[in-house]
Amino acid sequence: MTDTTRIRLMSSSFILGFFLLWEVLCIVLNVSDLILPRPSEIVVTLWTRFPVLWPHILQTLYATLTGFSLGVIIGVSLGVLIGTSRVAYGVAYPLLVGFSSIPKVAVVPIFVLWFGSGTTPAILTAMVICVFPIVVNIATGLATTEPDLEDVLKTLGASKKEILWNVGLPRTMPYFFASLKVAITLSFVGAVLSETVASNKGIGNVMMTASSNFQVSLVFAGLIVLALMGVALYAFFSFLESRVTGWATRGNDIAIT
């Protein structure tokens, strides 16, 4: 058995053990399913209510991915601007830090005020919540590019744009992918947050409605769905990362797969 398969096996049994412990504790301590339903109940609910949940899953996925894509576009552009220009870095950074320290729950009502409830505020919340880590990582990657690497191209007479394309951006890819993995999970948080506050669609809304009707196992089913989607997207970007930036994680046998 190789190290990788052993670690994967351990990880799977760890997850399984977590749910088993949950199940056993619920039975032993006789916990009411209005407080904490057992995993088996949640799975049954998930299975029987899946046709109802499905459109909401799609809705949340749509809001998250749209917001995330917008966030990536804006984040990369801002990051490149700030990372390549010392002036822009100094001028824009304080404002960015200010924006990022605002709790994103607080902006949802503003978006609702501007755009009404529904999909738009969910997309916008997913976007604003994921922009900052991308900007910071791109800017850091560019700003910390070794001058030696840039000198190689400068002596060849390369333009600023050529240096950015051939040295700055490839050098920044590991930072970029690290930020994407953070950003995609944050986007989920943003979208669901907005759905719980102001929407009649999406997993966030389902969970709010279910909790006010005391359908606790449905609330947990929603949580499980969110966790699964988060893991799936995280895994997707990890895979992409290992393809694009393999040079940066060389020799790391337990690199994230």
Add this chain to the structure above:
Amino acid sequence: MNMTSDIPAQAMPVPATPPASRINPVHPRPAIELQEASVVFGKGPQSVTALSPTTLRMERGDFLALVGPSGCGKSTILRLVSNLIQPSSGLVLLGGREVAAKELRIGMAFQNPTMLPWLTIEKNVMLPLKIVEPFKRTFRQDRKGAYRDRVHALLAQVGLKDFAGHFPWQLSGGMLQRANLCRALIHDPDLLLLDEPFGALDQFTREELWQILQDLYLDRKPTVLLVTHDLREAGFLARRICVMSARPGRVISDRAVDLPQPRDIGVIYDPAFVEMTQGLRELIAQVRK
């Protein structure tokens, strides 16, 4: 153990583009000219003079080694010539024009091999062809064909034929430095600037690379400006050696090396050679004080 001797000269492919002489019909001499060029970093009382007004001329095809104590401004001269920094006063002319005009193609290799870690050796060496005119014009069409062959032929010349597809971190320091030389030479530069390229290598690897560099130089005859701490390296490779004083630096001695090229590595134990390096050593020991 000259690794390139068994490779016939015609193994080099015909350049995909016309040689530089046909692109720039008039090649004004000299190749490099510093006229009272000085470099001062910073302003006011905090300023540091890295280079006193220095005048230096280099003819085309010459091989000049700059030696001197640490911090004397040797690398500053290289950075001036490669246009990485501008002179605070005076002029730096390449082929009779100001540096920024970029009439001459420049290849440069630093002490640190600075291979881009995300590219294979082949792609690293090919990089200048992507940036420098006239190669860049046909880069898209030629990168899988003519340029690739060109890179492979040059890598073969320095004994890296089987490592084209490897990444930099898979190679040893000596191999990286060979690849670094290839990258500095792939675009047939008129001017080759070397900043202590073999400084971090062990003695045997260094001597091996001296011979490779000598072969490449005699094969292509670029104008070479070599900055080095190693007096034997300077004596073995160069046709002319300039000694610089301690900071703020200026050239205090300028002498020719009257040994026929190609030189055999054994020459460094020759009494005349030892006498020459001894002389240089004493000169530098004096100016260090």
